Amino acid sequence: MKCGVVVFPGSNCDHDVYHVWKHVLHQEAAFLWHQDDSLQGCELIVLPGGFAYGDYLRAGALAALSPVMGAVKRHAEAGGLVLGICNGFQVLLETGLLPGAMRRNENLRFQCLDVHLKTERTDLPFTGRLAQGQVLRLPIAHAEGNYEDSPERLDALEAGGQVVFRYCEPDGRVTPESNPNGAARNIAGIANAAGNVLGLMPHPERASEAVLGNTDGLALFESLVEAGARHLESVGARQ
Amino acid sequence: MTVYPRREILDPQGKAIRDALTRVGFPGVDDVRAGKSFEISLGTGDPQAAESQLREMCEKLLANTVVEDYSVELLGSSVESLGTDGIRP
Numbered sequence: 001m002k003c004g005v006v007v008f009p010g011s012n013c014d015h016d017v018y019h020v021w022k023h024v025l026h027q028e029a030a031f032l033w034h035q036d037d038s039l040q041g042c043e044l045i046v047l048p049g050g051f052a053y054g055d056y057l058r059a060g061a062l063a064a065l066s067p068v069m070g071a072v073k074r075h076a077e078a079g080g081l082v083l084g085i086c087n088g089f090q091v092l093l094e095t096g097l098l099p100g101a102m103r104r105n106e107n108l109r110f111q112c113l114d115v116h117l118k119t120e121r122t123d124l125p126f127t128g129r130l131a132q133g134q135v136l137r138l139p140i141a142h143a144e145g146n147y148e149d150s151p152e153r154l155d156a157l158e159a160g161g162q163v164v165f166r167y168c169e170p171d172g173r174v175t176p177e178s179n180p181n182g183a184a185r186n187i188a189g190i191a192n193a194a195g196n197v198l199g200l201m202p203h204p205e206r207a208s209e210a211v212l213g214n215t216d217g218l219a220l221f222e223s224l225v226e227a228g229a230r231h232l233e234s235v236g237a238r239q
Numbered sequence: 240m241t242v243y244p245r246r247e248i249l250d251p252q253g254k255a256i257r258d259a260l261t262r263v264g265f266p267g268v269d270d271v272r273a274g275k276s277f278e279i280s281l282g283t284g285d286p287q288a289a290e291s292q293l294r295e296m297c298e299k300l301l302a303n304t305v306v307e308d309y310s311v312e313l314l315g316s317s318v319e320s321l322g323t324d325g326i327r328p
Contacts, residue, residue, distance in 0.1 A: 058303055065300070094303070101305035103244070104251050148248060148306050182251065 001228025002028040004042030006072070006088075008052035008063050009034070013085065016205040017046050024208055024218070025225055034066040043231075044081045044224055045072050047088025049141070049203055059102060059144045060090035069095055081125055081224065082197045086142055089189075089199030098192055098199045099157060100149035106182025110143040114214075115180050115202060117188050118168040121161060124191055125227030126198045129219040135172045136165075136216040138202035140180060145201040147183040147190075154184055165189035165200055240293055242302045242309045243274030277301060278314075286313050 003021045005014045014031065022029040030040050034052075039045060052063035063069065069091070076082045076097050084092040092098045105111055119134040121127055130136075149157070157163060165188040168174045179186045181201075189200030204217025244250035253271040260268045279296070281289050290311055297309040 057301070061300065061303070099305075101303050103248070103306055106249075106251050108251050108255055146251070150305075182249075 001044055001225060001231075002030065002040075002042045003044040003046060003224075004030050004032040004039050005046045005048055006032045006068055007034060007048075008050065008066065008091075010052045010054050011048050011050035011087070013049035013087075013203065013205060016203075017048050017085070020205050020208045020218070020221055021046075025221055027225060027228075032068055034063070034068045037067040037071045039068075039071050039075055043228060044083065045075060047072070047082070047084040047091050048205075049086035049088060052087055052091060055087075055144075058094065059087060060092075060094035063087075063091045064094035064096075073097060076192070076197050079194065079196050081227070083126060083220075083224070084197075084199040085203055085205065086140075086145075086201055089201055090144065092197065092199040097197050098190055099153055100147055100190070102144040103146040103148050103182075104144055105142070105146050105180075110141070111145070111180045112139075112141045113180065114139050115188070116168050116170050116172075116178060117165040117202060118172050118174060119164070120166060121164045121191065121195075124164065124195045124198065124223075126191075126220055126223055127164065128223040128226055130223065133172060135168060135170065136202075136219075137170075137207070137214060138204055138217055139206050139214075140202045142181070142201055145181040145183060145188075147181075147187045147201075149184065157187075157190060158185070160193055162190050162193065163187055164191050164198060165202070240277045240279065240297055240301060240309055240311050241274055242277070242297065242307050243272040245306055245308050246272075248306055274307070289313060 005018045007014050018029050021027050117136045119130045166174050166186040167179045167188050169178045174186050191198045204220045207214035207217035252273040257271040283289050293311045302309040
């Protein structure tokens with residue numbers, strides 16, 4: 001499956017994602033410049049971490065209006081896969097591809113540490129290689145990861161099974177102490193209703209190689225490779 | 240235009256500022272909302288058109304209405320009321 005990694009001015013995890021996809025998983029990868037409105041035939045689009053447009057106005061607000069995001073929006077609305085990591089998640093929220101918004105972290109600090117995540121959905125193209133309730137340890141690095149929405153919309157999100165990852169203790173218990181940023185209901189990652197768009201604050205691409213000391217993030221990318229292969233098979237079967 | 244966190248949402252920045260105000264001798268502060276303000280010059284002389292345009296700007300870009308509210312104030316011919324450094328005297 002060909003993966004397009006969007007490059008905004010200020011992106012800083014674009015090469016990490018590209019590296020994992022191309023050199024760890026040996027898949028086709030391309031960089032997509034924010035001023036282009038072509039996705040170069042990519043089936044998976046990744047919005048990487050960083051500080052797109054310097055986080056001016058609000059994190060993700062200006063990036064959401066860039067030409068490439070028009071194409072990403074059409075791709076997502078047609079059922080194409082989109083993954084937003086950290087700043088990429090903020091861009092997805094500002095674009096309206098995912099519901100809710102980010103506030104400053106509750107303690108006002110830039111949080112740079114490993115957190116634990118509880119997996120709540122395993123039937124998505126992003127999570128097929130994970131087990132229900134599986135705990136992942138992944139790094140976070142952000143100042144605005146304090147997810148918020150109205151209580152009614154949060155209830156709807158939960159009812160629709162759109163909460164994919166929650167901050168938790170190493171043993172999987174979801175507690176206020178394990179929440180690093182004050183996010184509503186410990187939410188670390190959510191999907192859209194159709195399940196083809198995922199946003200999460202932690203960085204799986206920074207934990208996908210043994211040499212980095214942690215491979216917990218690799219399962220997300222492997223799930224996507226597998227989903228891509230399944231998709232090709234089903235297309236082949238129809239032809 | 241002023242953009243500020245919605246009343247019903249905890250504003251971590253505002254809370255920290257309130258706590259700091261208490262420390263420097265203002266214990267009576269109940270709540271602080273920390274926001275942003277924008278001064279925008281428009282060519283139009285029509286206040287109604289200006290206001291609706293400014294509100295649209297807030298809705299579309301300047302505020303994220305999931306977590307922020309905004310207010311719009313028309314200052315009249317604001318260029319004349321600004322000092323030479325662009326800041327109101």
